Amino acid sequence: MRNAYPVIPSSNHGFARPENDYLAAKYKDMRLSDKTAIITGGAKGIGKATAIRFVEEGAKIAIWDIDEKAGEEVVKELKAMDAKAHFYKVNTADITNVVSAAEQVYTDFGSIDILVNNAGITRDASLKKMSPQQWQQVIDVNLTGVFHCTKAVYPFMTANGFGRILNAASVVAHHGNFGQTNYVAAKAGVIGMTKVWAREFGRKGITVNAVAPGFIKTEMVETVPAKVMEQLMERTPVGRIGRVEDIANAYLFLASAEAAFITGTVLNVDGGLVL
């Protein structure tokens, strides 16, 4: 099992760990030992990479996604790593679905410690061509979905006196992007909600942060023309396109005990693209 970061000796980093539990013993001294994480949109791309990275650090994983086949495949991979993991078919745009899934995760795992609001879609078009349906679909998933999941999950974190809420923003929320009125509006809204919730939940032991990825190689950016991708790479100081692991590592840091004093921030993970 890989450890990308030095393990701080002598403590369990503030996380409770029942020593008799087989998994806890196996994942001893890992950064998310005994923590349960819900990862929305965890069936693919950044969400899947985050699930794998969290398991490498001892977490138990609930994948929430609309893609059942891909989600079950991820769970199989996580179980092959000896992790406790379940797939739940959840449409984050549907509040009833989200509330019952949160209750089910609590029943199955006994706690909910980390929520990664990662599920997202694009329906790009210039304002001239963007239909009200394209606007609404993106707002429903990328903005309202984040509201639904956080509203359903935070009471379980409050009861625990501990929580980490991690929201997927995007660098385009800071700078705009041609053809993304809906997406940019949603991601800018996510940054706003992150700051509100950081204020509302801080004294309950819950931190709330956003990660703003640059362009990361996943299905989501497959439609970006090759020429545009080349230009983006040229404009990126580190000289490459982002990898899903780059974002997974940022989520890991913000989920860990080391980030206990960080809340309400937006961490750009973009190789310097928007400097």
Ligand SMILES: NC(=O)c1ccc[n+]([C@@H]2O[C@H](COP(=O)([O-])OP(=O)(O)OC[C@H]3O[C@@H](n4cnc5c(N)ncnc54)[C@H](O)[C@@H]3O)[C@@H](O)[C@H]2O)c1
């Ligand atoms: N890839 C990038 O370059 C990039 C850049 C900035 C931000 N982001 C953000 O990161 C997140 C993940 O992006 P990705 O590139 O891994 O995307 P992806 O398309 O590879 O994966 C998204 C996942 O979300 C799931 N999903 C979609 N709608 C859902 C819904 N209503 N309910 C539950 N699950 C749903 C999909 O089935 C899929 O598994 C998104 O929020 C995206 O906006 C990505």
